[in-house]
Amino acid sequence: MTLLKEPDRGTPAQPGPAVVDVEVDGIPVTVPAGTSVMRAAALSGVDIPKLCATDSLEPFGSCRLCLVEIDGRRGTPASCTTPVAAGMKVRTQTPKLEKLRQGVMELYISDHPLDCLTCSANGDCELQDMAGEVGLRQVRYGYDGENHLGLEKDTSNPYFDFEPSKCISCSRCVRACGEIQGTFALTIEGRGFESKVSAGGQPFMQSECVSCGACVQACPTATLQEKSVVQLGMPSRTVLTTCAYCGVGCSFKAELRGDELVRMVPYKDGGANEGHSCVKGRFAFGYATHPDRVLSPMVREKITDPWREVSWEEAISHTAARMREIQAKHGQASIGGITSSRCTNEEVYVVQKMVRAAFGNNNVDTCARVCHSPTGYGLKQTFGESAGTQDFRSVAQADVIVVIGANPTDGHPVFASRMKKRLRQGAKLIVVDPRRIDLVRSPHIEAAHHLQLRPGTNVAVVNAFAHVVVTEGLVDRSFVDSRCEGYDEWAEFIARPENSPEVVEEVTGVPAAEIRAAARLYATAGNAAIYYGLGVTEHSQGSTMVMGMANLAMATGNVGRDGVGVNPLRGQNNVQGSCDMGSFPHELPGYRHVSDDAVRAVFETVWGRTIRPEPGLRIPNMFDAAIAGTFRGLFVQGEDIAQSDPNTAHVTAALEALDLVVVQDLFLNETAKFAHVFLPGTSFLEKDGTFTNAERRINRVRPVMAPKTGKHEWQIVCELAQALGYPMDYSHPREIMAEIAALTPTFAGVSFERLDQLGSIQWPCDDNAPTGTPTMHVETFTRGKGRFVPTSFVPTSERATRKFPLILTTGRILSQYNVGAQTRRTANVAWHPEDVLEIHPHDAEVRGIRDGDEVSLASRVGRTSLRAVLSDRMPVGVVYTTFHHPVTGANVVTTENSDWATNCPEYKVTAVQVSLRTTQREPAVVD
Amino acid sequence: MPVPPTVRLANEIAAQFHHQSADRAAAAIAQHIRAFWEPRMREELLQHTTSTPEALDPLVVAAARLVS
Amino acid sequence: MTTVHVPRDSAARSAGADEVAAAFARHPDVRVVRNGSRGMLWLEPLVEVTTDHGRVGYGPVTPDRVPELLDAIRAGADHDLHLGPVDDLPWMRAQNRICLARVGVTDPLSTTDYENHGGIKGLRRALDIGPEATVAEVTESGLRGRGGAGFPAGIKWKTVADTPGELKFVCCNADEGDSGTFADRMLLEGDPFCLIEGMTIAAHAVGATEGYIYIRSEYPDAVTTFRRAVDIAYAHNWLGEDILGRGLRFDLHVRVGAGAYICGEETSMLESLEGKRGVVRAKPPIPAITGLFGRPTVVNNVLTLASVPRILADGGTAYHKLGVERSRGTQVFQLAGNVKHGGVFETDFGISLRDLVEHHGGGTRSGRPVRAVQVGGPLGAYIPESGLDLPMDYEKFAEAGAMLGHGGIVVFDDTVDMAAMARFAFEFCAEESCGKCTPCRVGAVRGVEVIDRITGGEDPDANMALLNDLCDLMTDGSLCAMGGLTPNPVRSALLHFADDFTPRRATS
Secondary structure, eight states, X not given: OBOOOOOOOSSOOOSSOXXXXXXXXXXXXXEETTOBHHHHHHHTTOOOOOSXXXXXXXXXXXXXXXXXXETTOOSOOBTTTOBOOXXXXXXXXXXXXXXXXXXXXXXXXXXXXXOGGGOTTTTSOHHHHHHHHTTOOOOTTOSOSSOOTTOOOBOOSSSEEEOGGGOOOOOHHHHIIIIIIOOOOOEEESSGGGOEEEBTTBOGGGSSOOOOSXXXXXXXXXXXXXXXXXXXXXXXXXXXXXXXXXTTOOEEEEEEETTEEEEEEEOTTOTTTTTOOOHHHHHOOGGGGOTTOOOSOXXXXXXXXXXXXXXXXXXXXXXXXXXXXXXXXXXXGGEEEEEOTTSOHHHHHHHHHIIIIIIOSOOEEEGGGGXXXXXXXXXXXXXXXXXXXXXXXXXXXXXXXXXXXXXXXXXSHHHHHHHHHHHHTTOEEEEEOXXXXXXXXXXXXXXXXXXXXXXXXXXXXXXXHHHHHHHTTOOOHHHHHHHEEXXXXXXXXXXXXXXXXXXXXXXXXXXXXXXXXXXXHHHHSSOEEEEEOHHHHSSTTHHHHHHHHHHHHHHTTOSSSTTOOEEEOOSSTTHHHHHHTTXXXXXXXTTEXXXXXXXXHHHHHHHOSOOOSSOOOOHHHHHHHHHHTSOOEEEEESOOHHHHSXXXXXXXXXXXXXXXXXXXXXXXXXXXXXXXXXXXXXXXXXXXXXXXXXXXXXXXXXXXXXXXXXXXXXHXXXXXXXXXXXXXXXXXXXXXXXXXXXXXXXXXTOOHHHHHHHSEEESOOSSSSTTBOSSOSSSSBTTBSEEOOOOOOOOOSOOOOXXXXXXXXXXXXXXXXXXXXXXXXXXXXXXXXXOEEEEOHHHHHHTTOOTTOEEEEEESSEEEEEEEEEOSSSOTTEEEEEOOOTTTOGGGTOOSOBOTTTOOBOTTOXXXXXXXXXXXXXXXXXX | OOOOHHHHHHHHHHHXXXXXXXXXXXXXXXXXXXXXXXXXHHHHHHXXXXXXXXXXXXXXXXXXXXXX | OEEEEOOOSHHHHHTTHHXXXXXXXXXXXXXXXXXXXXXXXXXXXXXXXXXXXXEEEEOSOOGGGHHHHHHHHHHTOOOTTEEEEGGGSHHHHTOOOSTTTTTTXXXXXXXXXXXXXXXXXXXXXXXXXXXXXXXXXXXXXXXXXXXXXXXXXHHHXXXXXXXXXXXXXXXXXXXXXXXXXXXHHHHHHHOHHHHHHHHHHHHHHHTOOEEEEEEOTTOHHHHHHHHHXXXXXXXXXXXXXXXXXXXXXXXXXXXXXXXXXXXXXXXXXXXXXXXXXXXXXXXXXXXXXXXXXXXXXXXXXXXXXXHHHHHHXXXXXXXXXXXXTTEESEEEEEEEESOSSOEEEEEETTOBHHIIIIIISOSOSSOSOEEEEEESSTTSOEEEGGGTTOBSOHHHHHHTTOOOTTOEEEEEETTOOXXXXXXXXXXXXXXXXXXXXXXXXXXXXXXXXXXXXXXXXXXXXXXXXXXXXXXXXXXXXXXXXXXXXXXXXXXXXXXXXXXXXSOOOTTO
């Protein structure tokens, strides 16, 4: 496709039906009430000149180019700020208007550098376009009057430049920063002619700016411009694709110049992001072409040997032969595979198919095991479907937003911006988190309640919430009676005194009155929505907590419509999809248990192989079995288990015990140190397929470039399966999706053609819902009746002791992503060069630790060292770190504890000791 | 002597069902193990019920009888 | 015991009233009352002594003359500063003081004085007749906004009253930044309860529970006095939960500006009150529907609200009997600039500009002929001497290409350079523009440059055409009245004083 220029209708669309008839330059058009004259004109095909207006922002009325005449009205109102009225007759081109517009442009150009031909925005500059459109032919003021041409350029941000001499003071950047992103880092400084855009009076890099790119996107001139455009020039073609970072799944226009990717621009029609982006998706794509990428297959006999580059044929036949060898010696169940939530649905599907059909066992698991497996379990048990209930848009209808164990402004920034917008409109916020996340108090937002609970006590808190609802008569009886089952037993359980806020206060540390007030707010304020993250799932009771939240939502009738629900914020781009694709050892695609004969029969018919009716090994089970010697070969697709899985000592012991480790990845990661075969993978820019985001939205991933490795990942897997003697062959990923659709009822209506046509589809998509399902459980729950499950609070065995008196919890930050394999290979390191340990000043004081000191962090399983940062975001007794850098080895200290139901690791609670290091930094050590 | 993984995992499951009657709890635990445990693990757990029953939550022992 | 009134008004203080008061206070048999100013600024400090014949004035008084003055007063002897009974002075007799009835007469912070001089009657009546009838009275009175735009107050109130909303506001705009205006300040300092009563009536009428007054930071005395008045009003049950025991709830907050002229524009003021940068909002939506924090809001000027208690006390019809045509009631005119008798002069609409400037103002202070008068602040038109017969009437002024504005009148004698005054208009706009819209932000700066070129003899015809185009653009294209009105003084200067624009400074 050539460069895609999206239409800009000047002001946002108004909700509601088109009911107001107006006439623009004689052309009739009917628009919703509240629509601006400018937008009505655009919809009628008449583009009114504009500079300060853009349809992603509320009208502002400052440039005065869009003036029109309206019959029967005095003067020349601005069309952007004037709403339509029935019967209005608008004229957009009259001699008077022409003169006024030329006059405005004359003023603009009298204070603008005349370097269009060498300007980086040449050809993509609205000021330039408007000068042409209004017919500007002269600037009678001359160019030697007072001006801003001498203002200095700010190049401090690694991704974009700010050149104030080109600024026309339209405030679009300032408004985008506030209205869209909600950071309010930018302002207009000074007044009158001295008005200028400022990042709070500092260079961008030192300011509050989070580099989301909204300002760059909004700028109509070259004032805020991607450095890549300055360096490479204007792009000439567009490929629509999907971001490969977090579970928000933003749609992007990849803009290329020839075959070179110039920039990623958020797509306005993207269902998940609607034109917004964050620093990762917008700018941090350079890892795809980083020199560290391995592009040829490599093998070695022993992990102490050097790698040997080989042909694809050799790599594949070698791998197949070794696998067959192991199976011959140790049995069919002695090998397995792990799928990646970073890969496409199609890539994941073929891996699990290879395991089930070619390996002949169910030993397939996914990295979602270590993040959201409890979501799958908990929501399936209660609602009947392993997925969130809403689309992202729904948050705009919420009256109360509960954020539990999630840090959206860092982890899911684009969704966080939507949430913040709603909060600024007046929705109430309840934050349940041991750490004072940014959302608790950010510009124009303040949480009504921040329940700063002790790590590991989520279930006690959610039970206390429910206790208040049940004992204070706040239950939505008609919802419960008509739509749910198991209520009475649950209510009896939850009403027990042990679940009261007063009793749990001692264990949670949350004042009973706070819980009562928050619970009342949740139950009575209209639409109440729960959003949660890994702070819910990564606990020994992760699954219980998910069910606890589902119980609460059902009891208050907060399921099945806009503005409510229970919504997991998925960590990775395709967590939802990799789970949907049958990556769990007990489930075939579409969450159907392997023991179900009918389901197996369907797959067996199409796959031509017998499928085992017993569940296979989960990732931690694989490690245990490896150490026990019954599991000998592992295929790892795009997950760095050695860095990201808990209790590194245990993981490395398991990996060392394996006879064959096959790693498919972009980089020689930590796991590759234990690998015998390395199969180079492809970045999202090379992939062709689909990702499914946290709102069940299936988005197309389209290739921006050919695979740098010469092969698509799905092809490699197919070839490996064939080498193993199982015929698996597709000519294009669309055929894989066709097979998925044929075998999976919830995907029945999904195809690449349909996706191209609709843009995206939220599953379930079938004959009943041919365009997908934004909100689930509307009339009935997927399982029929919603099921209340009693959730008894069982404290984790991981507790602060004399030896390890502090509790470590982990999280991530905005600029980095998971183990950092991608973001560490971009300029994002400018924001986060290392992981640090946040420690409360009180805990630091008693240990003689000052801000910036090197400290040692030790748990019962290992120790590491990192720099301390004093912070009162955590309560006394809790420390916090991120796990983006392998050198930190945060998982050296995390333990083998896991969720009882899914074995999702308990990353969020580790008893540790922190002490001042006097010697130099040492590598992480396993005790 | 470290606790074998199957013993630890089974005990953790059992802990979740203590609020129920022993019969219902055992059935629920058994159902969970049947649905999510690979046969080798189930086999190993059964061995523990005879070799080291004292290491196991009584509910696990009861559940194991239902699994087999 | 002799009772002496020495104004506490900041104009009087700037002329030494504090020192005079201190000099009186040194005498144990003298009781000093600090009143507001009567508004005869050429007489300040104007001291009034309570006698059997009423309050007798002396002025201007200096501290060193206090002993001899006291001797004369005690002896009943004549004195060269003796003015006679103040109420009988021609300046006072010629006025019809409604807004300013108590200003200069009472102790501004005495609730007793306030009630003894007719205060609180309006509020009591408003509470008696109810909100709807209160709005009707204001509509009936013909009261128009005194801030400059002259929008009918009753219609605005009705819009707010009719807009549903649990939370509504009444905001008083006391960001009196126009040159030659000081009536708001004199009221704030001289009779703050009157404004509090007016705002409370407005709140009652429209269903508002919260009020804000936005006072410019350049008025520290007004801020201090008004804050004290608010505290006293709360203590006196004139504000708060249960006003006058009648169940009315109204809370009033005082906010101080930060020195931006543009915050006298109502939407900028609302932005500033919200804690944001003071920039103009596009209208619609109008503040009456979407005002402070997005809620229905009455925004009125000080004098508008200060007129309300009397309107309610005496009825709208009585007020409507005053004035002419569509300009009803009284206006507080402020005489300033090169004028012999400067000060505030409240009278019915309809009086001629000449009457005000020449008769009451006494012509120029320099004694030279009047050349031009600027009415309505720095963005008002310049009216030449030949146009002084214009009656003070919103519509008549508009017809003459001028505006009444806030009633400020600035007089210039025949030495004024009108090209410099036109240039000043742009300079002022450039200095005070909020910077939001292009015609005002860039246009004002270019206006200065173009006038410099004209007066510098640089291609005068082409630049004159450009100046005219710029004036058209600013008038028709600006977002608010700031940019829209800046061409007023420029155009009027060009129209009436074209000769001043002929090139004459070769060096510029």
